[in-house]
Amino acid sequence: MIIQNSSNVVKLGLSVALALAATACSGQQPSGDTITLVQGVKGNPFYVAMECGAKEQAAKLGVDLEVTAPDQFDASQQTPLVNAVAAKNPAAVLIAPTDAVAMRAPINNLISRGAKVIEVDTALDDTTISTSHITTDNFAAGEAAADKFNEILGGKGKILALSSAPGISTNDSRVEGLQEGLKAYPGLEFAGVQYTKEDATTAASIVSSSLSADPGINGIFSVNSPSSQGAATALRNNNAAERVKLIGFDAGPQQIEQLKNGAVVALVAQSPYQIGADGVQVAVDAIAGKDVPSDTTTPVMVLDTANVDTPEAQRFIYKTEC
The missing domain is CATH 3.40.50.2300 (Response regulator)
Structure with missing residues (x-):
């Protein structure tokens, strides 16, 4: 059983298709823009799978992607990493906030430096701060x-x-x-x-x-x-x-x-690979000044012993390495 918000997926798919078509026609690549993915915690298979999706999409679009993560899912550990990222003035940041309130100030720091912030997986309690939010439904x-x-x-x-x-x-x-x-x-x-x-x-x-x-x-x-x-x-x-x-x-x-x-x-x-890939695409669109969806949800699948080995289930099983 797969559950998803089809309208949001369709909208994002159209956004991806239009962006790729525009890039192909113009011959322009946003290769000079750096995107950073700030994970929720290091080494977790969910975030590894997200990183794999982000890396593959970044390679397709010709953008530089950097990845960083705290050792624990903790705002006190994620905050200095985000501040260090902000100091590099990235064009866009994908981030899984480790606290809905405590991560407001670090994310506002990113935005004040001109970065487009795309929340992936988790989110701040204030939905108006970031450019876009991509998560599981x-x-x-x-x-x-x-x-x-x-x-x-x-x-x-x-x-x-x-x-x-x-x-x-x-x-x-x-x-x-x-x-x-x-x-x-x-x-x-x-x-x-x-x-x-x-x-x-x-x-x-x-x-x-x-x-x-x-x-x-x-x-x-x-x-x-x-x-x-x-x-x-x-x-x-x-x-x-x-x-x-x-x-x-x-x-x-x-x-x-x-x-x-x-x-x-x-x-x-969940489908973290898709979250990572979609996050990079939305970031590239935002950097280019295009309209991007404020919220996008990705599907889930309920796995049991009857379906876990099916081809359909494989795209929902997380990775330990790319």
Whole structure:
């Protein structure tokens, strides 16, 4: 099952086609412009896949692309990197803000130096600051998880959500989508959201205590990889893996292994490669003074053991290297 906002994808596809046609006709290449991708965290397969898409599109368009990332998904680590990038006066910056509020000042610093800022994946709480925003349709992803829970639980149960921390736009939207999606199924109840700080040990402790406090919980939706790892450990330690169904998020090598060994029953997979490629194209268009979409969403696919090895699923499985 693939979920996407088709109108936005069509608009972006048209933008890409027009931009490439214009470049071919004029013979002009924006090769003198540097674009920098500031990832959310170094080494994560999601961001590696995004980098791969960005690099391929940059090579096609003849633009220079630089990539940098903090060691942790933390605004205090990302801020000095962004300020260092700003000092180089890049033409455009693709950035996954690590905090919806704390990253405002560094991003405003980029803009004050003339950079076009394209938010990729995550976003600031103020949508008027950046030139454009490209992300997974995270709300639809949460709704898709609700649909899958209804299927695997036979329409009855209580679903606990595990998120990182309040204020991360993508994670918040996934939980909100789950809540809204569950409303379509009278037999399914939302059991609240708990915050794990993307720490597997914390997630395991939360799941263990939640199951003890509320034995009616029979579904867990984890919106990030460390929480999925911790939840799977807790279910195993509490002999609850058969009774409580875990749906994870993302599709890196570790998540695919969890799916295949039964630790999770399904994964909601994004398309970070497309986010990176689309981000570079929007940046090039913005540098050229063209109108660009303020918001673009990319599709998700719900992976399970029945479809994970299909050709369709392969473009949603993340990379560890380009």
